[in-house]
Amino acid sequence: MSNEVRNVLIVGVGGQGIILAADVLSNVLVSAEYDVKMAEIHGMSQRGGSVNTMVRFGNKVYSPVVEKGQADYMLAFEKLEALRWSDYLKPGATIIMNDETLSPLPVLLGKAEYPGDIEEQIIAKGINLITVNATAMAEESGSPRAANIVLLGCLASLMPLGKDVWHAAIERRVPPRTVEINKSAFEIGFAYISERATADEALI
Amino acid sequence: MKVLLSGNEAIAYGAYAAGVKIASGYPGTPSTEILETLAKYDEIDSSWAPNEKVALEVGIGASLGGARTIVTMKHVGLNVAADPLFTLAYTGVNGGLVIVNADDPSMHSSQNEQDNRHYAKSAKVPMLEPSDSQEAAWLVDEGLKISERFDIPVILRTTTRINHSKSLVDVDIERAESSREYEKDVQKYVMIPAHARQRRSNLEQRLEALAEFSEEFPGNRVEWGSRSIGFIADGVSYQYVKEVFPEASVLKITMVHPLPKRMISDFVEQIEKVIVVEELDPFIEDQLKAWGLPVVGKRLIQGIGELNPETIRAGVMGDADASASLAAADDIPGRPPMMCAGCPHRGVFYILKKMKLMVAGDIGCYTLGVTPPLEAMDTCFCMGASIGNAMGFQKATGRKDVVAVIGDSTFMHSGITPLIDVVYNKGIATVIILDNRTTAMTGRQDHPGTGKTLKGDAGVEVDIEKLVRALGVASVQVVDPYDLKASRAAITEEIAKDEPSVIIFRRACVLAEKVTGEPLMVIDECDSCKACMQLGCPALSWEADRARIEPSQCIGCDVCGQVCKAGAIVKHEQADQGAGI
Ligand SMILES: Cc1ncc(C[n+]2csc(CCOP(=O)(O)OP(=O)(O)O)c2C)c(N)n1
Numbered sequence: 001m002s003n004e005v006r007n008v009l010i011v012g013v014g015g016q017g018i019i020l021a022a023d024v025l026s027n028v029l030v031s032a033e034y035d036v037k038m039a040e041i042h043g044m045s046q047r048g049g050s051v052n053t054m055v056r057f058g059n060k061v062y063s064p065v066v067e068k069g070q071a072d073y074m075l076a077f078e079k080l081e082a083l084r085w086s087d088y089l090k091p092g093a094t095i096i097m098n099d100e101t102l103s104p105l106p107v108l109l110g111k112a113e114y115p116g117d118i119e120e121q122i123i124a125k126g127i128n129l130i131t132v133n134a135t136a137m138a139e140e141s142g143s144p145r146a147a148n149i150v151l152l153g154c155l156a157s158l159m160p161l162g163k164d165v166w167h168a169a170i171e172r173r174v175p176p177r178t179v180e181i182n183k184s185a186f187e188i189g190f191a192y193i194s195e196r197a198t199a200d201e202a203l204i
Numbered sequence: 205m206k207v208l209l210s211g212n213e214a215i216a217y218g219a220y221a222a223g224v225k226i227a228s229g230y231p232g233t234p235s236t237e238i239l240e241t242l243a244k245y246d247e248i249d250s251s252w253a254p255n256e257k258v259a260l261e262v263g264i265g266a267s268l269g270g271a272r273t274i275v276t277m278k279h280v281g282l283n284v285a286a287d288p289l290f291t292l293a294y295t296g297v298n299g300g301l302v303i304v305n306a307d308d309p310s311m312h313s314s315q316n317e318q319d320n321r322h323y324a325k326s327a328k329v330p331m332l333e334p335s336d337s338q339e340a341a342w343l344v345d346e347g348l349k350i351s352e353r354f355d356i357p358v359i360l361r362t363t364t365r366i367n368h369s370k371s372l373v374d375v376d377i378e379r380a381e382s383s384r385e386y387e388k389d390v391q392k393y394v395m396i397p398a399h400a401r402q403r404r405s406n407l408e409q410r411l412e413a414l415a416e417f418s419e420e421f422p423g424n425r426v427e428w429g430s431r432s433i434g435f436i437a438d439g440v441s442y443q444y445v446k447e448v449f450p451e452a453s454v455l456k457i458t459m460v461h462p463l464p465k466r467m468i469s470d471f472v473e474q475i476e477k478v479i480v481v482e483e484l485d486p487f488i489e490d491q492l493k494a495w496g497l498p499v500v501g502k503r504l505i506q507g508i509g510e511l512n513p514e515t516i517r518a519g520v521m522g523d524a525d526a527s528a529s530l531a532a533a534d535d536i537p538g539r540p541p542m543m544c545a546g547c548p549h550r551g552v553f554y555i556l557k558k559m560k561l562m563v564a565g566d567i568g569c570y571t572l573g574v575t576p577p578l579e580a581m582d583t584c585f586c587m588g589a590s591i592g593n594a595m596g597f598q599k600a601t602g603r604k605d606v607v608a609v610i611g612d613s614t615f616m617h618s619g620i621t622p623l624i625d626v627v628y629n630k631g632i633a634t635v636i637i638l639d640n641r642t643t644a645m646t647g648r649q650d651h652p653g654t655g656k657t658l659k660g661d662a663g664v665e666v667d668i669e670k671l672v673r674a675l676g677v678a679s680v681q682v683v684d685p686y687d688l689k690a691s692r693a694a695i696t697e698e699i700a701k702d703e704p705s706v707i708i709f710r711r712a713c714v715l716a717e718k719v720t721g722e723p724l725m726v727i728d729e730c731d732s733c734k735a736c737m738q739l740g741c742p743a744l745s746w747e748a749d750r751a752r753i754e755p756s757q758c759i760g761c762d763v764c765g766q767v768c769k770a771g772a773i774v775k776h777e778q779a780d781q782g783a784g785i
Pocket of ligand 1: 230231232233256278280281284315567568569570586587610611612613614615638640642643644645646
């Protein structure tokens, strides 16, 4: 194991299941015997605020918070939040972004505009952007609420850890009734990115 | 086995493992989950007190009774509990007593960011500060032992980053058994001046012994590295320093009061340049300078808000540009928190705004009534302040259109005594109690008004109506805040009176009861007047020339339906009927 510390950001809006996704991810990393730290700010988050969770792993992790420009991956549950936190990514890092827009209060009130060029702005920063319709994919698995686990499945396909540790972590962390739905949501996300990657290679 | 625990979960586990028997506290971000986690252990009697002063007083009683005890609160809670704390240092304890105090630098969920390390010094009690979850768990045990050995309460001070960050904790420790006998000792526990004077000088002896202990305490330690630059850091700042300057020597401070003077002097002597890295005030730095040690701190490290690796790097490197660019704002629309769709507070603030009243506010979800578009609040200081503020303002201005707005949990916490003042001193302010049957802001805890305990047992509910009548308020109404007409009538009627009055707006929090109802919809009658947009409901948005209701969000409270003069907001079935005509 190298000494390098890797950083993942999971961002979105309160109520989207971000904390659970971060929880499953950190559990996977713990079972893979990394040192892990996870920072989250909650409090006002339940009232529709912006939520951001940072997961760091490596041989030895000190700071629980990620520095700007240091994140390797971001899972974004909502597009505006992807843009808001995109400064935290390294050049060349990857954002997996749910194709979902949730208007914040200033936009609902007509006092601000929801940016129409989020994809372009992110790509202009030299970030590798993968947009996923996680909600629709979650519906396939049996519940639109499993969008968080679909996104996690997408991330998993980019990380060098076996699928079984992810399944085991899902079993431990999600409510028992929803284990099967969540496992299938995970598979759908995982397959989506793997297939996409093969398609990309085929193009080259 | 090692598992990932938040600082709060680790503190709860540490308390369990250390044999804590009694736990009390009052909710407050970021401390709340400690007691919520402790409540799951059958061996521990844990409970929500109505406020932090009561929680500490319960804790003192438990300690005197011989139990290991923990009391939890957020930083401002210690202001409320300060009165017993200062005298508790004199009396000391019997069973170990640890007070967990959670500071909130950057005010993620607080009205100020006071640095509570000052309490340790002014109340003359030891204070411990963890840097991660493992240490948080360990320090509960250490704190209880220190408390018993030195006969003194111990404050365990955390910050939001410690409470809400997760890291690995060893959970294989077996629960310790500990209990002591109570021995009546009036010289020690009855603080009349004659006894207090003796305890006052005894306290100095205990502090001297603690200062000696601080030198040996394994939590305070030097990690030697380069001798050209060295850091002294406490709490989460220690982690940031290790992250940014892995080569440097670091003196980690875990007992921040009393500080280990010899250890620090020795460290400073051996290092060319020593920088103190601490969040908020120059607490450690000032003490070191008073001892004549050549250190720098706040000249380089910001004193406002949380630190992070970037601000520390920029400060130490003297890179002002870097710190400025960190603070630079961008033009991405913000996402401020807002009242939920169907929140029973919304209609009341809509009416208060329409009536243009002076609104003395208080702390809770309803403080969101200050944000656009409702903007119906004039003040917010601390829990319980609204009623006294309204009383003083009304007396100073002679205005009658003054109301205090306070939540049910806040009323139980510190709203009763100021209401007594209104009655006693002939105030005429109208007090509005927003009774949503829960402590919503901090994640829906029960309180004396709901009767349900932290352990989940049903008990006696405090009857707010009878209570305020017993205090001498003759004019009391209970109103459903979903009924805008009745709500407005009640407020109009009560502010006109020359006597104290109370309106209880009672309707359960939509989150607490998991309320779902039939969503409403906007039909063609919408005349684009935008009146409904004045409610700031997340289910309502403006699209092109008319309002739209997001069905997955709307719970059908019909507050917008009552605001709509065109009758364009209706239930789905009404819309279907309308289409048939
Ligand atoms: C002294 C103190 N203790 C705790 C808190 C944290 N806190 C903020 S609001 C609140 C209670 C809110 O409950 P309630 O008054 O019922 O209003 P609601 O949020 O339900 O609308 C608490 C515990 C605080 N700000 N100050």
